[in-house]
Amino acid sequence: MANLISLFNHKGGVSKTTTVFHLGWKFANLGKRVLIVDADPQCNLTGLTLGLDDYDSLVRFYDNKQNTDLFSSLAPEFSLEEKSNPPLNPTALTKTKNKNLFILAGNIRFSELDTQIATAMTSSNTLPVLRKFVGAFNSLIRKMAAEHNIDIVLVDMSPSVSSTNQCILMSSDYFVVPVSPDFYCYQAIDSLSNVLPKWAKDISQFKIDGDSPLPTDNPKMLGFITQNYRIYTTANSALPDNLDQPKQMSRAYSDWLDKIKEVSNRKLVPALQSASMMIDSEKFRLSVTHDAPYHLGGVQNFSGLIPVSQKLSKPIFELTKEDGNWSGARWMWEKNEKENGIKVNIEEADKVYQNLAKSILKMIDLDMK
Template sequence: MAKIISLFNHKGGVSKTTTVFHLGWKLASQGKKVLMIDADPQCNLTGLTLGLDDYNSLLKFYENKNNTDIFNSLAPIFEFSDVSIASKENPHAITPTSNPNLFILAGNIRFSELDIQIATALTSSGTIPILRKFVGAFNSFVRKIAEENGIDIVIVDMSPSVSSTNHCIFMSSDYFIIPVSPDFYCYQAIDSLSNVLPKWAKDIEKFKGESEDDLPIGNPKMLGFITQNYRIYTVGRTASDTEDVTAPKKMSKVYQDWLDRINHILNTKLVPELQKKDMIVEEALFQESVTYGDAYHLSGIQNFSGLIPVSQATAKPIFELTKTDGNWTGARWKWKKNGKEYGIKNNIEEANMVYNNLAEAVIKMI
């Protein structure tokens, strides 16, 4: 049975979509059959994965695929009359990518239209069948689509909001990961999630059960958090010969300070609250799977911003980029000091190592 992993933080700008794409690709490259679901109405994951860089190309994709996307796939359950006939006839269609083990269920800006009906259902007694099935619609659909396509792992890119739709998506998951940036706003977000997530678990209990319209009986478990977009100290070509260029790169102090604060509030407030609801993997399992760093710090991903535009243009993850992809030449591509390589080639290799370790840790924990 496929495992569903959601990436969620109600604070935006934490590279959630980029992480879903790169983690999904790595898991697929390690032999897992992976389905990414674009549950964010902004459809950034769809554009990144399929190389759709403007509205017209996105529209053409929908027309060619007969509108088989997340909205049109779920719309018949919510009785939207304008859903395409093709979607009704082939509701479990997914789109292949250039990685043979990686697939995507495309997003749709209209996905947010389902939220009103889901919100109404969540505030009901939970005993009205037509409303109850709205709450479990995403869970039922994803489990079926995964089974029919032989999917091992589903990764969901959620929108940055505390919506009713996100509530149901989150509680349909087996696991979740929280991406953060080391800054004040993500510190606030972790503090807020300490209240939001346990409340979500409590409020959804009446919709859990054994039927296909119900949500899973167990709560989703946090695998950890991923630190994104931090800057590091780097070695310049003018550095002195006495500088230790073999030492690991370190996070800049301002970012390290915020990471320390986030670590503190996560372990003193969020983790205890999640433990009360059985919403977190055991620390022993985490430490066996992630052999470095602090508890529940799943991965630290530095700012690879210079590579992102090339990744988007080629619909390839950073670690698959080649010298030709970016037209990188000379010292920009590679240079050496004291026998150690630097430059874009080195950054690509570092990205490969980081995401490889992340994917391996996830596989061990699920």
């Protein structure tokens, strides 16, 4: 049975889409059959993965791949389409450039479902028929995963505290919180300490009887990923005796990371533990070498590589010298017998996502034993 992992933070701009794409690709490279789901009406994951970078290419995709996006597959459950015109194939997946990676495309109309889901969340006691709205996403994704032998489902969620996102998260087995080391994500972690346990409490009414439209257990947070920070090399790290010294996060970012760790350990983790929504700290320590609970990994700012990655629909760690037409000097140069340049950044990205993917897989494996 597939493990469903959602990436969520109601603070936008924390690279959820980029992380889903890169992490999904890395899971696929490790031999897993992976489905990435674009549950953000902005559809950035769909555009990135399939190379749909303008209006015409989007129109052609939706014309040629009718009823293979998230909204079209769910709409009949919400009676938003004529019953005489059922979806051609509600469980079809779209292939990507990686043979083990598939996508359920997004659709801007997906946001239209939120009103009905919100109504279902508040009317369940008087209108039991609306229960299916709450579990529609879970039922669809579990069905697709089973039919296509999917091992891991990664969901790119929108940055909002909506009823739709509540149902998506509570349909998950696990979730990860991407953050940027700044004041706004510090606030977001603080806020999630209240939002997520409340989501679990409010949705528990749908798990009372044996006909629950959602998983019995609450999803567990695996940890948070730090994104988009800049690094520097200390003066001493350029010396021959310190060639293996890792590059450091700049002071402004490291200060905010410390604050995020503090509020996470003081508020978010205890709140989630009380709601049975937290992976065990010992399982984290046995799986993750990057940092103490619950800092899963750090992804530095690879801004110069992102446009090339997006243009080619390839993850950063798959880029070659020819992909960016990089000159020899930009591609790789040496100082004090140490390699520098774009080649080194690509290798660093590969190492980061490889470690992140392996850590998550090991943690889930331990949790399931």
